[in-house]
Amino acid sequence: xxEWISVKERMAEDGKVAETKIHDxxxxxxxxxxxxxxxxxFLPNGGIYVYYTPTHWRPTPPGEEET
Numbered sequence: 256x257x258e259w260i261s262v263k264e265r266m267a268e269d270g271k272v273a274e275t276k277i278h279d280x281x282x283x284x285x286x287x288x289x290x291x292x293x294x295x296x297f298l299p300n301g302g303i304y305v306y307y308t309p310t311h312w313r314p315t316p317p318g319e320e321e322t
Contacts, residue, residue, distance in 0.1 A: 259311040267291045267312045272299045275309035288315060 259276070260267075267273040269291055277285045285307065289296040295304045 256316065257313040259313050261311055262309060269293070272315050273312040274315055275312045277307065277310050279310060285309065 259278070267275075272288050272290045275285070275287055275289045275296065276283055287305075287309075288299055289305060289309065289312075290299055290301060291297075292301070296307075296309060297304045
């Protein structure tokens with residue numbers, strides 16, 4: 256499994272599904288697969304965007320990619 260990447264260091268590739276989370280002073284939460292499209296993050300099917308911005312992401316493991 257890959258290491259988590261801070262969105263401050265590098266953003267996930269636009270249009271690709273990535274594993275995401277929020278990691279801040281309150282701990283780690285909101286583990287979810289999301290797809291970044293511009294400045295917004297959407298569910299993998301692209302139908303709904305989430306009302307937060309993940310702080311970290313990592314590539315989806317090979318063979319588990321969703322479109």
